[in-house]
Amino acid sequence: MEFPQEFIEKLKKSESILFFTGAGISAESGIPTFRGKEGLWKNYRPEELANFDAFLENPDRVWEWYQYRRKIIRDATPNPGHLAIAAMENYFKKVVVVTQNIDNLHNRAGSKEVYELHGNIERSYCINCKTFYDTTQFKSESKVPHCPKCGGLIRPDVVWFGEMLPSDVLASAQKAAEQCDICFVVGASAVVYPAAYIPITAKKSGAYLVEINIQPTELTPLANLSLIGKAGEILQAILKQMIENR
Secondary structure, X not given: OOOOHHHHHHHHHOXXXXXXXXXXXXXXOOOOOOOOOOHHHOOOOHHHHOOHHHXXXXXXXXXXXXXXXXXXHHHOXXXXXXXXXXXXXXXOOEEEEEEOOOOOHHHHHOOOOEEEOOEEEEEEEEOOOOOEEEHHHOOOOOOOOEOOOOOOEEEEEEOOOOOOOOHHHHHHHHHHHHHOOEEEEEOOOOXXXXXXXXXXXXXXXXXXXXXEEOOOOOOHHHOOEEEEXXXXXXXXXXXXXXXXXX
């Protein structure tokens, strides 16, 4: 794969890299968006299940849906895109991942500094005492667990419709965007705010903005370089370029 010389020179000189990732990179691991599903959940839209009111109304149903999602995600593995991002840590002084995904695949791939804007499906917490738990310790597929400490309902540690992004995570992501030399937007449409401000902040702060997606997006006109294709293939090609430049 050929890259513009301007981009190659930018890679050589950069020290701090930010990867802003969305559903597109996870799709290459076979993880669906959970819209238009078959089977048990085909009559529900995510908006009807992924909100706090729905959880209080029928916690067992919401828990069962998330257990269904967890099984699909656990059966998936990090793809070449995730692995390439993790490997970039060998070639840059600082590599930060800011992701809209909740599937934990960046962590499983080996990335060390990951900011999960929408949470992590492998974590849960009590809605009363806020104690966090590893979801794998709860075995029931259809019954919501109760907190061993206070008896409260335990919910997934993900951002539901109508909820705010975690302020500390968002602040860290924004700081990384302000400080990066290159911002890669990978598999993200960048239309969901406030998360979409991250690449815009990077660009306004002087970063070289690179978009990697299977099709153009609203962010394309803002990008210094738009690479159309599969994230795994393109990121592996960039990694190869870094190895050759070393």
